[in-house]
Amino acid sequence: xxxxxxxxxxxxxxxxxxxxxxxTVKVHVRxxxxxKSRIQIFEGTVIAKKHGGIHETFTVRRIAHGCGIERxxxxxxxxxxxxxxxxxxxxxxxxxxxxxxxxxxxxKVKEVR
Numbered sequence: 067x068x069x070x071x072x073x074x075x076x077x078x079x080x081x082x083x084x085x086x087x088x089x090t091v092k093v094h095v096r097x098x099x100x101x102k103s104r105i106q107i108f109e110g111t112v113i114a115k116k117h118g119g120i121h122e123t124f125t126v127r128r129i130a131h132g133c134g135i136e137r138x139x140x141x142x143x144x145x146x147x148x149x150x151x152x153x154x155x156x157x158x159x160x161x162x163x164x165x166x167x168x169x170x171x172x173x174k175v176k177e178v179r
Contacts, residue, residue, distance in 0.1 A: 088155030
């Protein structure tokens, strides 16, 4: 078990992005296609954070062409290049799963003033 903890601690990112539930973020993800790699940007609202340590993840939701898309990103994954904060949000819940049932302006999160 100590060997697993040692490996896990060595792969933790030192510059962990500060992501809070309700924030609108741009996640830069490294996509490998054959022998080439490129950066793809996924922008949306953080609706959940889970776990902790090496297994920490956050879920980002966006609406594309009228269809809701959610992606779960591990914070310490090497595929996640960087996370940009677009707009901080003010929420009173730890999980924003209720946004799945809302459309239009009802699905917006208030901005921190």
